[in-house]
Amino acid sequence: MGMGTRKWLALVLVLALVIVPLVGCAAPEETDTEETVTEEPKEPYRIGAVLSLTGTYAGLGAPEKNTLDMEVARINADGGVDGHPIEIVYEDDATDAAKAQAAVVRLIEQEGVIAVIGATGTGGTMAMRADIERAQVPQVSVAGGTVITSTFSKWVFQTPWSNSLVVPFTLDYLKDKGIKKIALITDTGGFGADGLAVLQAQAAKAGMTIVASETFNPGDTDMTAQLTKIKASDAEAVVLWSAGKEAAIVAKNMQQLNMQIPLFGSHGNARTEFIEGAGAAAEGFKFAAGKILIPETYGEDTLSYTVATDFKERYTAAYGKGPDTFAGHAYDALYIITNAIGDLDEGFTPSDLRDQIEKTDSFVGIGGVFTYSAENHNGLDASDLVMYEVKDGKWVLAE
Amino acid sequence: MKRSMGVAAWMALVAVIGAVPLLTDDRYLLKVLVFVGINVIIVSGLALLFGYAGQISLGHAAFVGIGAYASAYVTSGLGLPWLVGVLAGTTLAAIGGLLLAMPSLRLRGHYLAMATLGFNEIMYVIFREARAVTGGNDGLSGIPFPEVLGVRMDTPASIYLLVWGTALVVVFLVANIVRGRPGRAMRGLHGSEIGALACGVDVARLKIRTFAVSAGLAGLAGTLYAHAVGFVAPSTFSLEQSVVLLAIVVVGGTGSLAGPVIASIALTLLPYADALIPGLGKDVIAFLQDWEADIYGIAMIVVVVLAPKGIGGLIRAARSRSRAEETG
DSSP states (O other): OHHHHHHHHHHHHHHHHHHHHHHHTTTTHHHHGGGGOSSOOSOOEEEEEEEOSSSTTHHHHHHHHHHHHHHHHHHHHTTOBTTBOEEEEEEEOTTOHHHHHHHHHIIIIISOOSEEEEOSSHHHHHHTHHHHHHHTOOEEEOOOOTHHHHSOOTTEEEOSOOHHHHHHHHHHHHHHTTOOEEEEEEESSHHHHHHHHHHHHHHGGGTOEEEEEEEEOTTOOOOHHHHHHHHHTTOSEEEEEOOSTHHHHHHHHHHHTTOOSOEEOOGGGOSHHHHHHHGGGGTTOEEEEOGGGSGGGGOTTSHHHHHHHHHHHHHHHHHSSOOOHHHHHHHHHHHHHHHHHHHSOTTOOHHHHHHHHHTOOSEEOSSOEEOOOSSOSSOOOGGGOEEEEEETTEEEEOO | OHHHHHHHHHHHHHHHHHHHHHHOOOHHHHHHHHHHHHHHHHHHHHIIIIIISOOOOSOHHHHHHHHHHHHHIIIIITOOOHHHHHHHHHHHHHHHHHHHHHHHTTOOHHHHHHHHHHHHHHHHHHHHHOHHHHOGGGOEEOOOOOEETTEEOOSHHHHHHHHHHHHHHHHHHHHHHHHSHHHHHHHHHHHOHHHHHHTTOOHHHHHHHHHHHHHHHHHHHHHHHHHHHSEEOGGGGSHHHHHHHHHHHHHHOTTOSHHHHHHHHHHHHGGGHHHHSTTOOHHHHHHHHHTHHHHHHHHHHHHHHHOTTHHHHHHHHHHHHHHHHHHO
């Protein structure tokens, strides 16, 4: 009989294991609807957000979520959009394309969202494409791969400057500095692979020769082997295209190898985690990105400057540090969607919302001034970019 | 008497599975049930290998991946029909199992676990690096829906019926294998390899065949996954997934098919509990998804410590008790 009781005990334990989390977590359920607790009788508009809150892009996903939290609270405090509160349903894709795809299915089928913000990464964004098109729900991506809008879908929009804007901008800068031979080091993820393709296509046009081209995988912890090969080449500069936390390792490894040639990055490195991760090795690192890092670059008498400084002040007050470009991408994505909702009459469909988003004209955001069209779902140009340099652990304008 | 009860049970099962799409048109629920059906197929094969033949595999997710990528490439890359993709995926995975089983024959216990674990890691690297075929780290999208004789299965209900129809056939076949001569030989092998040898069981052949069948079923599940979801990426076939699959079989219990099948249904549904329980908070789901691996791990430890024969053992105990009550 002793055995019998033990078996029953086991069964009870297994059941408890399954049930306890369900019941135990049922209580805080009420707090979940925080955003919707307003006196508004109207149904909230639900927008899905697939962000990388963990994984190698966690440093991008965090400011994106901070921004959405802050701005949605602000919109709802002002009475929502046409009296409807906005509710964001978050999904963490853990910087994994497969998880991003599963997440968008859940958002569309289970949560019934009318639009999707995300994913944080190019790989995740592209993985969602088939389901977005099948469900006919508009998607505003916050990832910077060119492929997102160059492989055109009428349902997909993009808020960051795509690589096809940033690569020529960066190459032109290199050319001005008299650099003719470059070495590339890129990650094999969506953004890095996309950057590599654009770099290869554009280098000759800018009069550059690629003398070495190396790759690494997201999650790699040492790039010494690749950099040793680059060191052996006659490259005059290294161009790094990666938005992951591995970028800091490249900078550090270059210092360890005592490489004297300059390192250039991309808008994927416009975040403090890079400076913190690379430490002293970050000094002199140059990258092109939007103007939010130093709002004065918008020009102090412009509307962009007013919008950006207001956002920067509120963000700094809420989170204790300034917003980076990724926060800006999320800001732009949210307001592009909510502005379009505001322009529509009650009872619109996700398809109507898509049409309205495409009509976005001269929206003054953080990344720049957006004008979408039936052919252009990126909506920015090179004038929205500036070149930064890391000096004394801070961003300054590069000469 | 016993046989007619068995037939009745199978018919009831078919009826219940077939009734689901008539009762609900919840697309999300049907998609979740598709994942459950796919895991039932994998776990049936793994139960055969681990639960009956006593051979451990920490590489089954890799076989699922071989099936998924092969079928995806054959259909969307080469433009061949869906059935050719399924056949190619299943065969390739079975051949992979055969090739892995042959050198691994010398290995037992921990060493076999390590060899299969290594296999999974190697395949994972290949899935990531063979970009021309697999699409690399960011995966392969645009895989077509299943299509047989011009009939495209592009609704959640039709995919559900396809996957569960296949799962039923697989479970039925595996149930027949374990009931027949190969099953007895496997149990003999599990009990004592030397004993089985002495009884005239060709142990080497049995091991290789079981491994190939088990890998082939994982490959078949992989092909279904690829076409049901339309997108495959390497992380779906990582070592972590292999461990989850093995955990399901351990919780289900050795020497049983019903146990692992029940365990795979329960444990696969766990992170998707919101599909079954309407109004379940987002926090609960986030909790279940964050702690998924831990919950599986704890379930496995509890089973190993308190009920080493798993759910299958509990079923058998309950059945023999009720039989004892009937006769006594």
